[in-house]
Amino acid sequence: MKKQQQLYKGSLNAIIMKLLDQNGRMYGYEITQKVKEVTEGEMSLTEGALYPALHKLEADGFLDVELERVDGRVRKYYKLTESGIKETTTKMEELESFIRNMQNIVNLKLT
Amino acid sequence: MKTLSTDQIQALHAFVKKHYVEYYDVEIELVDHLANDIENQWIEDETLSFDTALERAFKKFGIFGFSDLVSIKEQNLQNHYFKLVGKEIYHFFHWPKIMLTAAIFYILLLVIRYASIYIDLESLYVITLWTVIIGSFAFMISLALRIKKENKATHKKWLINRVQLSIISTPIILFQAFLGFMSRVAKQSDWLCAGLLLILGLWVYTTYFVVLPIIKREKQQTLNKLINL
Numbered sequence: 001m002k003k004q005q006q007l008y009k010g011s012l013n014a015i016i017m018k019l020l021d022q023n024g025r026m027y028g029y030e031i032t033q034k035v036k037e038v039t040e041g042e043m044s045l046t047e048g049a050l051y052p053a054l055h056k057l058e059a060d061g062f063l064d065v066e067l068e069r070v071d072g073r074v075r076k077y078y079k080l081t082e083s084g085i086k087e088t089t090t091k092m093e094e095l096e097s098f099i100r101n102m103q104n105i106v107n108l109k110l111t
Numbered sequence: 112m113k114t115l116s117t118d119q120i121q122a123l124h125a126f127v128k129k130h131y132v133e134y135y136d137v138e139i140e141l142v143d144h145l146a147n148d149i150e151n152q153w154i155e156d157e158t159l160s161f162d163t164a165l166e167r168a169f170k171k172f173g174i175f176g177f178s179d180l181v182s183i184k185e186q187n188l189q190n191h192y193f194k195l196v197g198k199e200i201y202h203f204f205h206w207p208k209i210m211l212t213a214a215i216f217y218i219l220l221l222v223i224r225y226a227s228i229y230i231d232l233e234s235l236y237v238i239t240l241w242t243v244i245i246g247s248f249a250f251m252i253s254l255a256l257r258i259k260k261e262n263k264a265t266h267k268k269w270l271i272n273r274v275q276l277s278i279i280s281t282p283i284i285l286f287q288a289f290l291g292f293m294s295r296v297a298k299q300s301d302w303l304c305a306g307l308l309l310i311l312g313l314w315v316y317t318t319y320f321v322v323l324p325i326i327k328r329e330k331q332q333t334l335n336k337l338i339n340l
Binding site for chain 2: 027028029030033046047048051052055056058059060065066067068069070071072073074075076
């Protein structure tokens with residue numbers, strides 16, 4: 001489990017951007033819960049890793065922010081910008097290529 | 112579903128502030144996160160006290176709590192605007208702006224050569240650089256006072272304001288660093304001095320007249336979003 005966590009840390013931005021691509025807009029806590037739900041609790045996105053990643057993507061212009069008042073408090077929603085959508089495609093291609101290469105290495109048969 | 116009361120939300124704001132988050136733009140996001148976590152815990156166990164649920168929610172932020180988040184966000188924002196300054200300066204060395212840059216460089220060179228007939232170049236550079244340093248410093252102080260007044264009126268501090276001050280202080284640091292060097296090479300190479308003055312001038316122009324308005328606009332956009340809530 002811990003080793004899996006380490007592996008997916010490197011793909012954090014790609015995961016966040018893919019989730020936003022699929023769900024339109026999301027807030028921080030929702031993203032942590034979605035990762036838990038999708039991986040059936042196998043992986044958890046820590047708060048200490050999520051927010052710096054979100055803020056970096058926002059500063060880089062890949063995410064835009066919407067503020068809304070919900071249940072008496074202000075909620076900050078993140079959504080992909082135009083450049084964020086393009087970056088998501090690039091990041092997913094990189095990730096898929098990485099996974100494919102890893103599979104090839106893992107499935108390598110010694111002849 | 113059990114939800115947080117207004118008093119409990121206020122308690123969360125106080126809690127976040129108490130844990131070294133002094134900026135409202137960071138505070139609102141953390142308050143909502145803690146609130147969601149607490150409400151989620153109440154789905155599992157409605158009898159759980161607010162304090163226990165809050166303690167559990169806060170523990171998930173790790174041993175450094177919120178302090179890391181604030182410093183990383185500040186660093187990210189600073190890097191973002193520094194990159195903008197760099198990008199703008201870069202344009203001055205590429206077509207078509209390079210023509211303008213070349214013209215400014217040539218004018219600077221002529222001014223230096225003409226001025227050297229009448230005054231000592233070392234003194235000229237020292238006076239020029241100190242004038243800009245003092246001017247920039249005065250501008251920074253006036254901005255800091257305006258921010259302070261704004262914070263007092265709204266009872267809120269904004270991280271973007273802190274970043275704004277860091278960005279506009281960079282030309283001052285750069286000028287001080289160049290001051291000693293230019294005094295040493297003043298009589299050796301007017302080309303080098305014209306080049307250094309050009310870079311410093313571009314840095315000041317980009318920081319104060321290109322990036323600073325962008326920061327102000329982005330800050331206003333955030334404020335407008337909050338006002339409209």
